[in-house]
Amino acid sequence: AAAVIDTDVVVIGAGPAGLYAAFQLGLQELDTHVVDSLPHAGGQCAELYPDKPIYDVPGLPAVSGRELTQRLLQQLRPLAVPLHLGQVVAHLQADGVDAPSAPGRWRLRTAGELQFAARAVVIAAGVGAFLPRRLAVPGLQAWEGTQVHYDDPPPQSWLDRHVVVTGGGEAAVRLALRLAEAGAARVTLLHRTDRFAIEAALDEQLQSAIGAGWIRLCLGQPIGALAGEDGSLQALEIATERDERLSLPLDLLLPRLGLHPRLGPIADWGLALERKHLLVDPLTLQTSHSGIHAIGDVVHYPGKRKLIVCAFHEATLAAFAIAERLRGGPVPLEYTTTSPRLLALLRGA
Numbered sequence: 159a160a161a162v163i164d165t166d167v168v169v170i171g172a173g174p175a176g177l178y179a180a181f182q183l184g185l186q187e188l189d190t191h192v193v194d195s196l197p198h199a200g201g202q203c204a205e206l207y208p209d210k211p212i213y214d215v216p217g218l219p220a221v222s223g224r225e226l227t228q229r230l231l232q233q234l235r236p237l238a239v240p241l242h243l244g245q246v247v248a249h250l251q252a253d254g255v256d257a258p259s260a261p262g263r264w265r266l267r268t269a270g271e272l273q274f275a276a277r278a279v280v281i282a283a284g285v286g287a288f289l290p291r292r293l294a295v296p297g298l299q300a301w302e303g304t305q306v307h308y309d310d311p312p313p314q315s316w317l318d319r320h321v322v323v324t325g326g327g328e329a330a331v332r333l334a335l336r337l338a339e340a341g342a343a344r345v346t347l348l349h350r351t352d353r354f355a356i357e358a359a360l361d362e363q364l365q366s367a368i369g370a371g372w373i374r375l376c377l378g379q380p381i382g383a384l385a386g387e388d389g390s391l392q393a394l395e396i397a398t399e400r401d402e403r404l405s406l407p408l409d410l411l412l413p414r415l416g417l418h419p420r421l422g423p424i425a426d427w428g429l430a431l432e433r434k435h436l437l438v439d440p441l442t443l444q445t446s447h448s449g450i451h452a453i454g455d456v457v458h459y460p461g462k463r464k465l466i467v468c469a470f471h472e473a474t475l476a477a478f479a480i481a482e483r484l485r486g487g488p489v490p491l492e493y494t495t496t497s498p499r500l501l502a503l504l505r506g507a
């Protein structure tokens with residue numbers, strides 16, 4: 159089994175709330191690790207509106223979701239906080255005693271088998287973990303990880319194979335083009351219609367790949383999975399637009415149907431919830447369990463507003479509360495402009 163990462167704090171979520179919490183925890187000199195299910199930081203800002211300007215972040219009259227993420231990462235850099243991306247935190251459980259004088263540890267485990275032992279946890283999970291939308295075909299799950307891949311398939315596994323990519327957006331089309339170039343024997347793009355939600359330039363590339371025979375288009379809805387005698391996935395059963403049935407043989411199936419956020423495991427950790435939000439004390443952002451704090455869009459308290467500026471405030475209060483609890487006493491306020499300690503941290507002196 160992989161080694162357990164022993165740390166002061168694990169932050170679940172690398173959206174604006176989680177990134178800023180990591181910064182504030184770093185200023186408190188607490189060892190912090192950040193985990194996010196997405197392959198990149200930024201949460202909703204990066205995933206849902208990377209190019210849209212945000213106009214209400216203090217001091218930044220207009221900043222795109224992508225640029226805000228980059229700036230938060232840049233601000234965090236001197237504190238060298240490790241980011242574990244592409245990892246869903248699936249389990250959280252108490253480990254050891256939990257009293258104010260001797261805070262216990264929390265065990266966290268990701269679906270990818272990363273393990274942490276932390277003295278405090280900050281849940282900054284927003285609207286939930288962004289996970290790939292599953293293809294709703296009965297029985298298909300049995301081949302996940304072998305012939306059906308929602309993340310990148312093992313390198314070279316598509317060589318000389320017939321690969322079916324399904325989806326109608328940029329991710330599906332780009333993957334199909336990439337595989338056709340990289341040496342898959344046959345690439346089929348499966349979609350309901352021949353219209354794709356992509357930019358004109360990409361559509362042109364797709365049309366010429368179809369014209370050249372590098373990519374074959376299959377129009378229809380997958381409704382069933384057919385197993386071979388050896389138990390492997392042999393074909394998809396497809397319902398066409400005219401409601402005919404056809405069988406699409408394949409070696410590898412790569413559904414790219416977009417991502418959707420799921421609160422998922424967090425709802426099962428025994429924390430008090432109100433309409434799918436974690437109930438917290440607005441002074442400390444602590445949840446119903448001591449040592450577990452929550453901030454940003456995932457929380458509820460009287461007067462909560464789901465805004466980035468409010469998430470930054472919550473991150474700051476949570477970091478102070480965690481530092482006070484772990485040190486067992488009050489933590490003085492220091493300014494980054496004048497505190498020699500903070501300046502040394504931020505300037506790497």
Ligand code: FAD
Pocket residue numbers: 170171172173174175176193194195196200201202203206207211212213214245246247248282283284285286287288423424453454455456464465466467469
């Ligand atoms: P998120 O940004 O949702 O990030 C949460 C992260 O946690 C995600 O990356 C997710 O993958 C990860 N995560 C969740 N569960 C797990 C798990 N179990 N394991 C691992 N990772 C997990 N706000 C403003 O202030 N001003 C605006 O102008 C503005 N415009 C917006 C426009 C749009 C279209 C949208 C959708 C939102 C807008 N918002 C705006 C709201 C703002 O984006 C949110 O308030 C903010 O993103 C909340 O940050 P967060 O870090 O709490 O959550």
